[in-house]
Amino acid sequence: MTLRVDDQGGLAYSGYNFAYLDEQTKRMIRRALLKAVAIPGYQVPFGGREMPMPYGWGTGGMQLTASILGADDVLKVIDQGADDTTNAVSIRTFFERVAGVETTTSTAAASVIQTRHRIPELPLSRHQILVFQVPIPEPLRFIEPSEEETRVMHALEEYGVMHVKLYEDIARHGHIATTYAYPVKVDERYVMDPSPIPKFDNPKLDMNEALMLFGAGREKRLYAIPPYTQVKSLDFEDHPFEIQSWDEACALCGASDSYLDEVITDDQGGRMFVCSDTDYCQQCRGEVA
Amino acid sequence: MTAIRQPFLSASALDKSFVLHAQSGQQLDVMRGLELSLMPGECLVLAGRSGIGKSTLLKMVNGNYRVSAGRLTLHFDDGELELSDLPAQAWHVLRRDVIGYVSQFLRVVPRVSARQVVMEPLLSQGVAQDEACCRAEALLARLNLPKRLWDLAPGTFSGGEQQRVNIARGFIAEHPLLLLDEPTASLDSANRDVVVELIQEAKARGTAMLGIFHDEDVRERVADRQLPLEEHMLRAGDASTAVNDDTQELPR
Amino acid sequence: MKRPQLIRPALLEARNITRLYGPKQGCEEIDFTLHQGEVLGIVGESGSGKSTLLRVLSGLEKPDNGQVIYHRSEPSFSELTGTDLTTPEPAHTGLGGAEGALDLYAISEARRRALLRMEWGLVHQNPRDGLRLGVSAGANVSERLMALGQRHYGNLRAASQDWMGRVELDPRRIDDAPRTFSGGMQQRLQIARTLVTEPRLVFMDEPTGGLDVSVQARLLDMLRTLTRQLGLSVILVTHDLAVARLLAHRLMVMRQGRVVEAGLTDQILDDPQHDYTQLLVSSVLTP
Numbered sequence: 145m146t147l148r149v150d151d152q153g154g155l156a157y158s159g160y161n162f163a164y165l166d167e168q169t170k171r172m173i174r175r176a177l178l179k180a181v182a183i184p185g186y187q188v189p190f191g192g193r194e195m196p197m198p199y200g201w202g203t204g205g206m207q208l209t210a211s212i213l214g215a216d217d218v219l220k221v222i223d224q225g226a227d228d229t230t231n232a233v234s235i236r237t238f239f240e241r242v243a244g245v246e247t248t249t250s251t252a253a254a255s256v257i258q259t260r261h262r263i264p265e266l267p268l269s270r271h272q273i274l275v276f277q278v279p280i281p282e283p284l285r286f287i288e289p290s291e292e293e294t295r296v297m298h299a300l301e302e303y304g305v306m307h308v309k310l311y312e313d314i315a316r317h318g319h320i321a322t323t324y325a326y327p328v329k330v331d332e333r334y335v336m337d338p339s340p341i342p343k344f345d346n347p348k349l350d351m352n353e354a355l356m357l358f359g360a361g362r363e364k365r366l367y368a369i370p371p372y373t374q375v376k377s378l379d380f381e382d383h384p385f386e387i388q389s390w391d392e393a394c395a396l397c398g399a400s401d402s403y404l405d406e407v408i409t410d411d412q413g414g415r416m417f418v419c420s421d422t423d424y425c426q427q428c429r430g431e432v433a
Numbered sequence: 434m435t436a437i438r439q440p441f442l443s444a445s446a447l448d449k450s451f452v453l454h455a456q457s458g459q460q461l462d463v464m465r466g467l468e469l470s471l472m473p474g475e476c477l478v479l480a481g482r483s484g485i486g487k488s489t490l491l492k493m494v495n496g497n498y499r500v501s502a503g504r505l506t507l508h509f510d511d512g513e514l515e516l517s518d519l520p521a522q523a524w525h526v527l528r529r530d531v532i533g534y535v536s537q538f539l540r541v542v543p544r545v546s547a548r549q550v551v552m553e554p555l556l557s558q559g560v561a562q563d564e565a566c567c568r569a570e571a572l573l574a575r576l577n578l579p580k581r582l583w584d585l586a587p588g589t590f591s592g593g594e595q596q597r598v599n600i601a602r603g604f605i606a607e608h609p610l611l612l613l614d615e616p617t618a619s620l621d622s623a624n625r626d627v628v629v630e631l632i633q634e635a636k637a638r639g640t641a642m643l644g645i646f647h648d649e650d651v652r653e654r655v656a657d658r659q660l661p662l663e664e665h666m667l668r669a670g671d672a673s674t675a676v677n678d679d680t681q682e683l684p685r
Numbered sequence: 686m687k688r689p690q691l692i693r694p695a696l697l698e699a700r701n702i703t704r705l706y707g708p709k710q711g712c713e714e715i716d717f718t719l720h721q722g723e724v725l726g727i728v729g730e731s732g733s734g735k736s737t738l739l740r741v742l743s744g745l746e747k748p749d750n751g752q753v754i755y756h757r758s759e760p761s762f763s764e765l766t767g768t769d770l771t772t773p774e775p776a777h778t779g780l781g782g783a784e785g786a787l788d789l790y791a792i793s794e795a796r797r798r799a800l801l802r803m804e805w806g807l808v809h810q811n812p813r814d815g816l817r818l819g820v821s822a823g824a825n826v827s828e829r830l831m832a833l834g835q836r837h838y839g840n841l842r843a844a845s846q847d848w849m850g851r852v853e854l855d856p857r858r859i860d861d862a863p864r865t866f867s868g869g870m871q872q873r874l875q876i877a878r879t880l881v882t883e884p885r886l887v888f889m890d891e892p893t894g895g896l897d898v899s900v901q902a903r904l905l906d907m908l909r910t911l912t913r914q915l916g917l918s919v920i921l922v923t924h925d926l927a928v929a930r931l932l933a934h935r936l937m938v939m940r941q942g943r944v945v946e947a948g949l950t951d952q953i954l955d956d957p958q959h960d961y962t963q964l965l966v967s968s969v970l971t972p
Contacts, residue, residue, distance in 0.1 A: 287817070287819075302832065303832075305831075305832075308828050311820075311827065315842075316821075379836075380837060383838050454959075455960070455967070496952060497949075497956060509688035522691075525723065526691045530689045542931050543902040544903055
């Protein structure tokens with residue numbers, strides 16, 4: 145295994161197949177993805193492979209990304225909205241080296257975006273694919289430990305228990321306190337866990353122009369929301385679905401329409417709210433400047 | 434009274450026997466060839482020594498005992514109903530709407546109030562809660578059951594008090610056929626009088642009654658006719674004839 | 686007096702049901718018809734096959750042989766609330782519409798499960814088997830309503846409180862976890878959870894089984910009252926003849942997987958015909 149300088153002048157490993165996975169594996173995953181696209185929200189099992197990093201670091205998303213990546217794709221990787229966290233940087237570098245693809249931090253410039261826990265603020269286009277890293281794909285798992293039973297429940301649309309969870313939220317907190325991994329119903333059929341994105345991002349799932357793929361490495365399940373698919377967040381008539389809102393605007397760019405992270409700035413209780421989507425924040429600052 | 438009146442209840446060649454499997458299949462014939470007819474508004478009193486099994490006949494009419502042979506028939510305006518081979522589910526309706534039974538012992542769910550016990554036959558007929566409650570209280574008051582007992586479960590009552598709850602429960606729904614198994618046994622004379630009144634009123638409504646009364650005074654006052662059972666009871670005087678004598682009722 | 690209407694329509698029919706795990710283990714050649722509004726008690730000793738029969742009847746276990754036929758007639762609660770039982774497969778069974786006889790194990794699993802959830806109910810002996818212990822009393826009671834598609838939190842809550850009251854639980858405890866309830870209260874909660882959709886047919890497996898005698902009595906009274914008020918049909922499995930006497934209109938006595946005697950409850954208990962029934966009845970202790 146040797147490092148070599150590729151055409152673009154970057155570092156690339158030789159001796160690996162393009163994008164790390166062998167072609168048979170990629171073909172198997174693509175077939176599963178086709179099924180997932182055909183049945184929006186349905187969890188398709190796939191033969192997950194070992195990736196050179198531990199479960200929980202996005203191995204499911206990486207296998208999907210590896211399977212769909214072409215040499216001319218431009219890859220962006222975000223972790224909780226940020227391009228510059230260890231995880232995002234590692235994955236980005238990984239694909240630079242094993243696939244030699246171009247990478248970017250710009251949402252608009254990317255053709256494939258792998259993400260953990262966020263959907264970019266900038267609306268996606270029909271030329272883009274968003275790949276989610278999923279820890280627990282089964283939305284019914286919290287109430288039903290048996291996989292056999294949850295499959296039957298999905299097959300028969302027995303989704304009453306999903307509202308039991310929301311009911312319990314309201315009973316305990318006075319409102320639906322689930323703020324992330326908020327369950328949705330896809331195309332009026334399957335109840336789906338959108339991965340731990342904040343519920344702020346749930347409305348972006350609905351009728352999105354981009355193809356959205358979800359991969360869970362440990363559980364070896366993948367599922368999809370095809371472009372322009374109706375995605376509805378579960379709720380009650382008298383407790384309708386609501387997204388988070390903030391009194392502040394982003395302290396860095398002044399945006400008032402983005403998802404904000406609270407950042408502690410010192411030991412005296414100083415804090416600020418900033419965009420979680422770093423690229424969006426930079427774009428906004430660029431416009432202002 | 435017209436001659437063409439038909440009885441409400443009739444029995445013809447009625448036999449009853451018990452087979453005791455625990456005693457090597459021994460068969461006990463306790464009744465043979467009983468005939469009776471009971472008119473609406475009539476009180477027919479079963480006569481005979483204690484232990485002869487008068488209750489056996491009441492229990493056959495009420496469905497607790499099977500008829501071994503013969504006919505036991507209810508005569509409705511629009512036809513007869515043969516009780517000896519009635520399917521089980523038909524008895525539910527008969528007991529709710531047609532046959533009332535005042536047994537010697539009160540058999541109810543423990544810890545249910547006396548008032549509720551009395552209301553139940555009306556409620557099962559679909560009478561509204563309020564009305565059932567009013568009628569139950571009126572009857573309990575008439576039977577001189579102290580008001581403080583109405584909300585208590587009859588399990589703790591004295592024999593006479595339980596008896597009165599039982600009578601109220603039996604009379605409240607005004608069934609067209611009433612079976613009375615010693616309703617006055619443990620009552621004082623004032624309350625016996627109330628029961629006699631209730632029976633007279635029931636007669637006036639046209640209720641047909643089949644009763645057992647050990648108290649000679651009550652018997653004289655309510656009986657239109659008496660039916661001596663001796664000749665129909667093959668093992669007369671032997672109290673062990675019945676498999677389940679009244680003293681073995683479940684649960685107490 | 687006119688002859689009263691004595692025969693009520695059939696609700697559930699067991700036709701020659703056999704389910705055996707081994708020789709005389711299970712139930713064999715069971716035939717009966719349950720009518721609307723009837724409470725049928727199945728009595729027998731442990732191992733007589735009564736629980737197996739209940740599992741088969743209630744749709745939980747396919748019999749080796751025989752059929753369970755359910756007769757649907759009047760519009761049910763689920764239909765009134767707009768949930769259509771027939772949606773999963775309108776055409777395939779040939780039964781299609783809302784009325785008619787359903788062969789429990791010939792219809793699809795989807796319809797069978799929908800039936801169990803919407804028109805039937807099952808009360809387990811151990812309330813922990815029938816409750817979700819991780820969520821509040823209110824969530825437990827209203828789950829079946831949510832499964833029927835009710836999506837108004839306030840209404841769900843009101844229904845839960847109403848039902849808690851009906852089973853004599855303090856409605857103010859609606860947000861408490863079932864774990865904090867006593868055994869008798871948990872059983873009443875399970876009953877509320879089952880009856881909230883006003884099912885037509887309820888299966889009960891020793892509902893007063895693990896309870897103190899004093900708690901049993903109250904529960905028995907409540908079950909009698911609710912059965913009457915809702916016009917419920919009930920199939921009740923019990924080994925307690927006193928419970929059977931108070932709750933059941935009709936009894937089936939089982940022994941070694943077979944029905945040895947069946948009929949009116951009072952008749953079975955006062956004038957048993959079969960030698961085993963005579964033994965059973967005469968073996969009961971009376972205080």
